[in-house]
Amino acid sequence: MSETRTRPRLEIETQLAPRLEPVPVVLEAPPSTGPGTLTLLGGGVAILVLGLAALGVGNFVAAQFERAAPLGWLTAAVAVAGFGLIAAAIRRELRGLLALRTVDRLRADLADPARARAAARMWVESLSEGATLLPALAAIQDRDATLALLRAGPIATLRARADALGRTAALQIFAVTAAIPWPAFDGLLVAWRGIRLVREVAELHGMRPGLLGTLGLLRRTALSAAGVVATDLAADTLARAALSNPLLQHVAGDVAGAGVAARRMVVLARATALACSPV
Amino acid sequence: MPFARPTIRIGVTGLARAGKTAMLTSMAANLLALGAGLPALPALSQRLQGRGIRVSVAPAGADPIPRFDYPAHLAALAADPPRWPARTDAVSLLALDVEIGRAGLAAALPPTAFRLELVDYPGEWLLDLPLLEQGFPTWSAAALARLQGLEIAAPFLGFVQGMPAQAAADETLAATGHALYRALLTRLRDECGLALLQPGRFLMPPPGPAPPWMAFFPLPGRSRLASLLADRYDRYRDSARRELRAPGFGRIDRLVVLADVLGALHAGPAAFADAAAALDAAARALRWSNVAVPAWLAQLVPALGGIRRVAFAAAKSDHVAERQRANLKSLVARLTQTQARGPTAAFALASVRCTEDIVWQLEGHPISAVRGRLIGADRLARSYPGEVPSDPPDAGFWTHPFLSLPDFEPLRLPLGGRGGVPHIRLDELLVFLLEDLLP
Ligand SMILES: Nc1nc2c(ncn2[C@@H]2O[C@H](COP(=O)(O)OP(=O)(O)O)[C@@H](O)[C@H]2O)c(=O)[nH]1
Ligand SMILES: [Mg+2]
Numbered sequence: 001m002s003e004t005r006t007r008p009r010l011e012i013e014t015q016l017a018p019r020l021e022p023v024p025v026v027l028e029a030p031p032s033t034g035p036g037t038l039t040l041l042g043g044g045v046a047i048l049v050l051g052l053a054a055l056g057v058g059n060f061v062a063a064q065f066e067r068a069a070p071l072g073w074l075t076a077a078v079a080v081a082g083f084g085l086i087a088a089a090i091r092r093e094l095r096g097l098l099a100l101r102t103v104d105r106l107r108a109d110l111a112d113p114a115r116a117r118a119a120a121r122m123w124v125e126s127l128s129e130g131a132t133l134l135p136a137l138a139a140i141q142d143r144d145a146t147l148a149l150l151r152a153g154p155i156a157t158l159r160a161r162a163d164a165l166g167r168t169a170a171l172q173i174f175a176v177t178a179a180i181p182w183p184a185f186d187g188l189l190v191a192w193r194g195i196r197l198v199r200e201v202a203e204l205h206g207m208r209p210g211l212l213g214t215l216g217l218l219r220r221t222a223l224s225a226a227g228v229v230a231t232d233l234a235a236d237t238l239a240r241a242a243l244s245n246p247l248l249q250h251v252a253g254d255v256a257g258a259g260v261a262a263r264r265m266v267v268l269a270r271a272t273a274l275a276c277s278p279v
Numbered sequence: 280m281p282f283a284r285p286t287i288r289i290g291v292t293g294l295a296r297a298g299k300t301a302m303l304t305s306m307a308a309n310l311l312a313l314g315a316g317l318p319a320l321p322a323l324s325q326r327l328q329g330r331g332i333r334v335s336v337a338p339a340g341a342d343p344i345p346r347f348d349y350p351a352h353l354a355a356l357a358a359d360p361p362r363w364p365a366r367t368d369a370v371s372l373l374a375l376d377v378e379i380g381r382a383g384l385a386a387a388l389p390p391t392a393f394r395l396e397l398v399d400y401p402g403e404w405l406l407d408l409p410l411l412e413q414g415f416p417t418w419s420a421a422a423l424a425r426l427q428g429l430e431i432a433a434p435f436l437g438f439v440q441g442m443p444a445q446a447a448a449d450e451t452l453a454a455t456g457h458a459l460y461r462a463l464l465t466r467l468r469d470e471c472g473l474a475l476l477q478p479g480r481f482l483m484p485p486p487g488p489a490p491p492w493m494a495f496f497p498l499p500g501r502s503r504l505a506s507l508l509a510d511r512y513d514r515y516r517d518s519a520r521r522e523l524r525a526p527g528f529g530r531i532d533r534l535v536v537l538a539d540v541l542g543a544l545h546a547g548p549a550a551f552a553d554a555a556a557a558l559d560a561a562a563r564a565l566r567w568s569n570v571a572v573p574a575w576l577a578q579l580v581p582a583l584g585g586i587r588r589v590a591f592a593a594a595k596s597d598h599v600a601e602r603q604r605a606n607l608k609s610l611v612a613r614l615t616q617t618q619a620r621g622p623t624a625a626f627a628l629a630s631v632r633c634t635e636d637i638v639w640q641l642e643g644h645p646i647s648a649v650r651g652r653l654i655g656a657d658r659l660a661r662s663y664p665g666e667v668p669s670d671p672p673d674a675g676f677w678t679h680p681f682l683s684l685p686d687f688e689p690l691r692l693p694l695g696g697r698g699g700v701p702h703i704r705l706d707e708l709l710v711f712l713l714e715d716l717l718p
Binding site: 152 | 359360361600601602632633634635636637638640641642644645646647650651652653656657658659660661662663664665679680681682685688690691693701
């Protein structure tokens, strides 16, 4: 093998580096037991509402045609435009859900030594700066090395960007809670910003989750959060660094809990990145 | 009712610096973190299939064995900058209370509860087990034969060969020979990296003042001095035999034999062969531990059967990348093939992970390597110590160097230690050791 001929060595890198952090663990999602009651109920209601509305509109268009042809065409155009938008929304939802499935498939492929290389290649190609990595990827034969390369390259970059998004969200939360005079709104604000953050990080990973997709993503994020919370300390330092602005430090004392919420944003960004990442 | 629960005693043994203290600390921290609901031991969580598990440090009972200083060792690893736990020598014990819930309809029943005792047992003492079956003349001949041709053994061998055939049973001679022999063993360990050095208690004395019968050394012939030494040797064997029945070792029913295989690869062919022989001695000794009990009876009455599960593990495998860890594991498996009665398994693990895997472009080839921060440094060091063979290495292997293992700093502990200690395959080891207790 080529490795026997390579001389062993120890080399010190040139950049300063902090203490290494363990890679957070993602818990396996419990096997799904088919659609839940609420899903069935919601689906039924949606079909009834949309289906009956479509039938009603159809009748109405037909009636309009009987009155006058131009009136009929106009009504038909309005109906098509309206339902078209609804269809587009549904399509987007489905695509968002499908993107989540793709991550699962990619994970399974990467776990399988036989398919890992091809899967890694496909994923890297789908990334915007992936091209630079392809030659190195082509040179590697075994799966562990492939994964190590992905972790050191694109995954690390994505994680750094997710961290940056988390820091921005943390800063905003912090600043806005400091400025808003009604503490009752704090919770709402944090929840809204949290959901936006989840979607931002998902977009970073090439997904545009819709409403259902976001819900699915939140469920996964909750699973991976356990792993991230375990690496709490790192999130802590990140949040503290984000809030190290002297002005913010000055108001920090006034806003009880804002520091905690800001820290949670950083954790949330990391957890989402973990949920969206194939390795 | 602390004594109502059954006690499982896991012995962790290995020569000095093999990583016993690190392993006990990591096992305890990760089990406690698992009990707190954190994903510290994924393989074990998976095995539990959603059943709840609770883990707590058991209060010190009336056991005569000293406590393992878990809080201090964990604090050292968790500190920033981290330190490795201080050197420990004597036997020590750490007890954890474990409760595993039941699933489904049985969930209403009380959980399965047991006490898990982890014992830090010096491997040097296991090396004395083969002595129990050897008389003084046989042992002397074998020990001296192993020293032949070693340059640093010259002073001691000179002393033995210069001894008159009719030497009297003189205390000064005995003390001088003993001091020379002991110094030689220490140098063989520290300078040549040898492991199979007997008697083990010369290098790792039991706590307390050394009894006078410890002062012996291998000597051939039938002089009166030799018979004095033979008497002392027999006393030594009696004491070792008694210790096997004593609480420290007597009740161990699962054993982890840790070996620094990577370190031995660096130390060269002689040291490696020696380390392999030591592992083999341990493996054979474990058969010995049950010799008084027929197999069928041991199966029926486990308490009589002595050690029931043995794991042989290469420690510190975070010094090489994943692909090499697979080789390391099969190397350990090849070195410890025994006809042990109970289940045995081989592992390549790291109790306290210090590195991450990288791909390193070297001389035009991508090489699986690792990197981590050295203790006291502020930059990452990349390390590729060499290729790990998956079979016992042949002459060709030794023509390439294998680097010594750098002193890496542990990864940051999650939640300052409450989240466990980052590790490699410690969870699989625990699943193997506790297999029969898990649902
Ligand atoms: N990289 C690495 N080094 C380890 C690990 N475990 C132990 N060591 C090293 O081995 C040394 C001895 O470990 P220790 O647990 O004190 O050995 P003991 O004498 O068998 O108790 C430590 O100081 C560390 O430098 C590990 O999992 N990974
Ligand atoms: Mg120790």
